[in-house]
Amino acid sequence: DTEVTQTPKHLVMGMTNKKSLKCEQHMGHRAMYWYKQKAKKPPELMFVYSYEKLSINESVPSRFSPECPNSSLLNLHLHALQPEDSALYLCASSPSLAGGYNEQFFGPGTRLTVL
């Protein structure tokens, strides 16, 4: 299985809602990533988990809360988002964070719209 899956595909939420994005991989990868991507821009790194521990947080607002329940799953909990948070949220995984093993495999993304 060489896939990264993400659910849901689309999500519309109000600014007072709480929702979660899910990501799953079964490639035995030990690094997992959340990216935010606005239209016509490259992906922006948000968080990185390495061996289920949060390794990198790129100064993301606390209304985004990541969680890595096990080595195959990655969640992104959303609360009190703003309209400017509307974007494509991409999950990725790589064998590890170590140089030479950081080839990343991406999921199809969740298109988030905040009203």
Next chain:
Amino acid sequence: AQSVTQPDIHITVSEGASLELRCNYSYGATPYLFWYVQSPGQGLQLLLKYFSGDTLVQGIKGFEAEFKRSQSSFNLRKPSVHWSDAAEYFCAVGLNSGYSTLTFGKGTMLLVSP
């Protein structure tokens, strides 16, 4: 810190014509280099990668890229473009030591004309 430059924001190519997308990187040593493709509303798909060895790398969908150390470049090529190749292309750099994430270029949008 490493950086990646894709000088062309968008390129239009006729179907059947050849394609070259440019990528230049800045890094003190030889990095790991990647090309990803993204169709509208989709995730990124890895086209090819360079870690070491042969500087001409073959990828999926008929793409190839050549690493030129002297020019700090990793340009993507395809001899004959198909309409389905229209997409956004991202070049990315990773370090070859320690721990690192990927640094992406700003992307090049490829348009294919009939």
